[in-house]
Amino acid sequence: MGLWAEHVVPRVTDLALGTPDVRALRERALAPARGDVVELGFGSGPTLPLYPAAVTSVRAVEPSAVARRLAAERVAAASVPVTFVGLDGADLDLPDAAADTVVSTFSLCTIPDADRTLREVRRVLRPGGQLLFLEHGLSPDPRTARWQHRLDGLQQRLFAGCHLVRPIDELVRRAGLNVTSLEHDRLRGPGPMSYLYLGVATP
Ligand SMILES: C[S@@+](CC[C@H](N)C(=O)[O-])C[C@H]1O[C@@H](n2cnc3c(N)ncnc32)[C@H](O)[C@@H]1O
Numbered sequence: 001m002g003l004w005a006e007h008v009v010p011r012v013t014d015l016a017l018g019t020p021d022v023r024a025l026r027e028r029a030l031a032p033a034r035g036d037v038v039e040l041g042f043g044s045g046p047t048l049p050l051y052p053a054a055v056t057s058v059r060a061v062e063p064s065a066v067a068r069r070l071a072a073e074r075v076a077a078a079s080v081p082v083t084f085v086g087l088d089g090a091d092l093d094l095p096d097a098a099a100d101t102v103v104s105t106f107s108l109c110t111i112p113d114a115d116r117t118l119r120e121v122r123r124v125l126r127p128g129g130q131l132l133f134l135e136h137g138l139s140p141d142p143r144t145a146r147w148q149h150r151l152d153g154l155q156q157r158l159f160a161g162c163h164l165v166r167p168i169d170e171l172v173r174r175a176g177l178n179v180t181s182l183e184h185d186r187l188r189g190p191g192p193m194s195y196l197y198l199g200v201a202t203p
Pocket residue numbers: 013014017040041042043044045046061062063064067087088089090104105106107110111112113162
């Protein structure tokens with residue numbers, strides 16, 4: 001990984017996705033979380049202060065050492081145990097049915113093998129468990145989608161593999177998960193980066 005992706009992107013992400021608007025969206029996405037949580041692409045841990053009291057533990061998957069360092073204060077302040085359990089959402093070092101909740105906020109855009117990751121999500125969710133996702137992705141508006149396709153390569157180079165054109169709900173369904181709730185919202189900022197998928201899926 002280059003210096004930019006390793007040192008700059010995690011810090012830019014921490015700032016860009018640390019706004020009050022995004023915090024409010026995260027709170028909405030995380031409200032149903034409970035029990036043992038597995039969080040994919042934990043980043044600098046912005047979700048940690050927002051988990052509801054029904055959460056009992058968080059196991060975090062995060063390949064970036066810089067992001068894990070940026071998360072240290074939030075991890076130390078967390079009211080539940082937080083452990084780092086691996087580096088790749090596509091290859092979870094967890095037994096089957098290990099989680100009540102899997103969380104992904106702004107991570108399915110970046111995890112290289114999203115299909116395999118979502119199959120892992122289905123495997124590690126207990127019966128009755130839930131995947132909670134808040135992601136940006138492909139817009140249904142043809143004009144925005146054209147710009148997303150044009151800019152996708154540049155976005156991946158600038159933001160450590162972040163894709164603009166992933167149809168998040170389709171990916172979730174393709175892994176055999178049932179999408180039980182799905183809303184769309186927008187981030188402030190450039191249209192190609194702003195179309196959001198906020199949803200819940202069950203195994
Ligand atoms: C855009 S950031 C989002 C971070 C955080 N979830 C948030 O909401 O701010 C994407 C995160 O996915 C992580 N990531 C990249 N590849 C991954 C993989 N294979 N498995 C799990 N996480 C990965 C990145 O290191 C980064 O922290």
